[in-house]
Amino acid sequence: MCTTVDDVTNYRFETFSPAFDEATGAPDARTAKYFAATSVGFHDSRSTEESLKKRAQRAIADGRVLTAVYAEREFEHAIDPDVPVATFAWFEKLVNVGGGRLVPGHLITWVTVRPTHRRRGLLRSLMTSDLAEAKAAGYPFAALTATEGGIYTRFGFGVSSWSHAIEVDTSPGFKMLREPDRRVEMCDPGVLRELAPDIYARFMRTSPGAMERQQTYIERATGALDTETGEADRGIRAALHFDAAGEPDGYVSYKFAGQSKTLPTIDLIDFVAATDDAYASLWSFLAAIDLSTRVTFKESSEDSPLPWLLTDSRRVKTVGTEDNIWLRILDVKSALEARPWFVPGELVIDIDDPLELTGGRFRITSDGENASVEAASTSTPADLGMGIAELGSLYFGGADPVILARAGRIDENVPGSAVRASAMFSLGRLPYAPNGF
Numbered sequence: 001m002c003t004t005v006d007d008v009t010n011y012r013f014e015t016f017s018p019a020f021d022e023a024t025g026a027p028d029a030r031t032a033k034y035f036a037a038t039s040v041g042f043h044d045s046r047s048t049e050e051s052l053k054k055r056a057q058r059a060i061a062d063g064r065v066l067t068a069v070y071a072e073r074e075f076e077h078a079i080d081p082d083v084p085v086a087t088f089a090w091f092e093k094l095v096n097v098g099g100g101r102l103v104p105g106h107l108i109t110w111v112t113v114r115p116t117h118r119r120r121g122l123l124r125s126l127m128t129s130d131l132a133e134a135k136a137a138g139y140p141f142a143a144l145t146a147t148e149g150g151i152y153t154r155f156g157f158g159v160s161s162w163s164h165a166i167e168v169d170t171s172p173g174f175k176m177l178r179e180p181d182r183r184v185e186m187c188d189p190g191v192l193r194e195l196a197p198d199i200y201a202r203f204m205r206t207s208p209g210a211m212e213r214q215q216t217y218i219e220r221a222t223g224a225l226d227t228e229t230g231e232a233d234r235g236i237r238a239a240l241h242f243d244a245a246g247e248p249d250g251y252v253s254y255k256f257a258g259q260s261k262t263l264p265t266i267d268l269i270d271f272v273a274a275t276d277d278a279y280a281s282l283w284s285f286l287a288a289i290d291l292s293t294r295v296t297f298k299e300s301s302e303d304s305p306l307p308w309l310l311t312d313s314r315r316v317k318t319v320g321t322e323d324n325i326w327l328r329i330l331d332v333k334s335a336l337e338a339r340p341w342f343v344p345g346e347l348v349i350d351i352d353d354p355l356e357l358t359g360g361r362f363r364i365t366s367d368g369e370n371a372s373v374e375a376a377s378t379s380t381p382a383d384l385g386m387g388i389a390e391l392g393s394l395y396f397g398g399a400d401p402v403i404l405a406r407a408g409r410i411d412e413n414v415p416g417s418a419v420r421a422s423a424m425f426s427l428g429r430l431p432y433a434p435n436g437f
């Protein structure tokens with residue numbers, strides 16, 4: 001890869017897979033130094049030998065492809081020049097584009113630039129070449145989760161799903177309108193290593209925008225990894241829900257946060273329900289845990305049925321909302337044809353892509369199941385005009401074109417077409433992806 005970044009420093013770009021040194025059994029020097037750089041970028045503590053090893057193992061399990069940027073040392077005593085000044089990584093995971101249809105997505109992560117090399121175009125160089133390569137490799141879209149909200153729209157990413165932090169008052173009086181089944185059992189959290197992947201795979205097919213999760217999640221749910229410390233967490237507890245045939249179809253992994261908080265609180269680490277019964281029963285179980293009067297969950301869905309399950313919906317408070325998955329459509333036709341279209345109709349859209357990876361005028365014709373997406377001539381008037389980032393926001397049916405038009409993010413050329421688009425883009429359930437990367 002060559003650079004277009006500032007001409008003062010000589011940068012070298014290398015792309016490689018994380019690996020172990022056979023002789024020492026530890027991550028090889030290039031991998032270890034890559035992680036030294038990401039720790040600087042994300043303000044993480046320096047890794048111990050053990051946590052570094054686990055990090056490398058998880059990266060290998062995810063099939064991550066790493067890019068590192070090295071700079072000549074400009075002054076004495078600076079960090080070792082073999083520690084990259086910028087990092088970037090991607091890996092492939094299946095994404096539910098609606099109706100349980102799974103499509104491989106290009107997931108971007110570990111984007112860091114050392115403070116002394118920032119704002120010289122390193123991110124732009126890494127991102128634009130990576131998106132072009134992902135497009136050439138045939139991915140219909142790329143995705144990322146962002147530490148800051150102001151960076152990625154310029155590269156064509158739009159927020160496509162959100163995560164809600166909730167606090168649930170489980171003090172006496174917590175009651176469900178209908179008693180859920182009681183098919184919940186506590187289990188050793190280690191059991192989740194075997195059962196959670198299948199439960200998650202079932203859940204993923206029910207939730208538009210959900211995607212295969214990286215290795216960290218199973219480590220966290222089982223208590224093998226506390227993401228704050230990089231060590232095991234012996235405070236984790238877990239429970240499973242079983243369907244009528246005795247098959248596990250939901251689980252929760254949680255931790256008592258201690259008496260020191262204002263209220264005795266249980267923090268959820270992971271909560272995955274493949275069915276609505278599992279969802280309701282696991283909440284009923286959590287509310288019944290003694291010596292706690294509050295349950296918190298940072299990664300709840302936007303359309304959680306929990307308030308509707310309770311006799312008093314005020315017990316569920318949303319205390320925070322954050323953008324979660326940012327989606328970058330790389331190929332308008334293949335991305336739109338991959339997802340289902342539950343409402344029949346026709347829509348002509350004009351898409352502007354500042355990076356010129358895709359875009360143009362397209363006619364979407366939906367038969368209520370699938371859509372064909374064809375290039376439309378410029379003489380055909382477009383119903384709606386928007387940037388590629390806005391199309392990313394609509395893709396999973398999470399953002400409403402009517403609101404985007406009100407915000408001036410979509411041009412509604414034909415009155416009523418934003419309402420039509422709203423119905424056509426809906427996937428029946430709001431998108432929810434309980435993961436970040």
Ligand SMILES: CC(C)(COP(=O)(O)OP(=O)(O)OC[C@H]1O[C@@H](n2cnc3c(N)ncnc32)[C@H](O)[C@@H]1OP(=O)(O)O)[C@@H](O)C(=O)NCCC(=O)NCCS
Binds near residue numbers: 042123148
């Ligand atoms: C965010 C970060 C990767 C930017 O890297 P960088 O090499 O300085 O970015 P570039 O010089 O290539 O800038 C590219 C564009 O993004 C903009 N930009 C960069 N960082 C930004 C930020 N934090 N907020 C808003 N805009 C930002 C630049 O102004 C520039 O805009 P333009 O090209 O449209 O004029 C870097 O500051 C960093 O490592 N931060 C800490 C870790 C982090 O937050 N990573 C993101 C993980 S999701």
